[in-house]
Amino acid sequence: MTYKATQEVVRRVMPLLERIANRTIDRARLLQYLSARAGESWGVLEVVADSEEQAPALGGTSRVLTFRDRASGAEHEIRYPATLDTEIEAWLIEEYQRLASDQRLSLMGEPLFRHFFERTVCDRCRWRGPEFEQFHRECRFAGHPVNFQGIDD
Numbered sequence: 001m002t003y004k005a006t007q008e009v010v011r012r013v014m015p016l017l018e019r020i021a022n023r024t025i026d027r028a029r030l031l032q033y034l035s036a037r038a039g040e041s042w043g044v045l046e047v048v049a050d051s052e053e054q055a056p057a058l059g060g061t062s063r064v065l066t067f068r069d070r071a072s073g074a075e076h077e078i079r080y081p082a083t084l085d086t087e088i089e090a091w092l093i094e095e096y097q098r099l100a101s102d103q104r105l106s107l108m109g110e111p112l113f114r115h116f117f118e119r120t121v122c123d124r125c126r127w128r129g130p131e132f133e134q135f136h137r138e139c140r141f142a143g144h145p146v147n148f149q150g151i152d153d
Contacts, residue, residue, distance in 0.1 A: 012099040015143060019116060020092070021083040029060050029081040034096040036067045036078050041097060045069060056082065088115055107140040121145045 010031070017027040039045035049066035056062045060079030068075045084092070091112035098106060114122070117139075122128065126149045127135040135147040 009100045012105075013096060016092075016095060016099065021081070026081065026083045029079060030083060032078055033065075033081050033084065034093060035100075036065070036076070037093045038097045038100055040067065041093070043070065048075065088112065091115065105141065107137060108143045110140065113140050113143075117145055121148055124148075124150055126151050 013031065013034070014027075017030050021027045021030050036045055040047060045067040047065055048068045049064075051064050051066075053062050053064055056079070061082050063080035064077050065080065066075050066077050091109055094109055095112050098108075122145070125145070125147075127147055139145050139147055
């Protein structure tokens with residue numbers, strides 16, 4: 001049962017991870033970090049140390065966080081992902097939690113959607129403005145632009 005749930009979470013978050021990280025090792029580190037942060041938010045894990053090491057590992061930075069499992073007491077060191085921009089970290093954790101929860105899918109957070117698509121797609125889309133809010137909601141539900149039609153099309 002756990003394997004199937006984990007597999008479903010990975011399937012749901014993979015498009016998000018691929019948007020941020022190109023290499024498999026980077027996506028794996030990002031998934032591990034976001035999972036741990038979600039576990040912290042859900043009260044399953046707690047951060048017990050946040051330190052710097054001499055040399056960064058492949059796909060990680062020199063920053064290492066130690067998470068403790070509240071139930072078992074087991075501790076796990078997780079490197080901060082090299083591909084994770086601290087500017088979007090909170091939005092990304094929120095998005096991961098939305099995708100990983102056992103609830104019906106909802107809309108991607110607007111700040112994260114704007115971060116990914118505003119300059120490259122939305123600013124060139126014919127369907128801008130509050131009168132096209134339903135179009136915008138459909139794009140945010142999909143997690144990527146689905147209603148794009150260029151201004152010059």
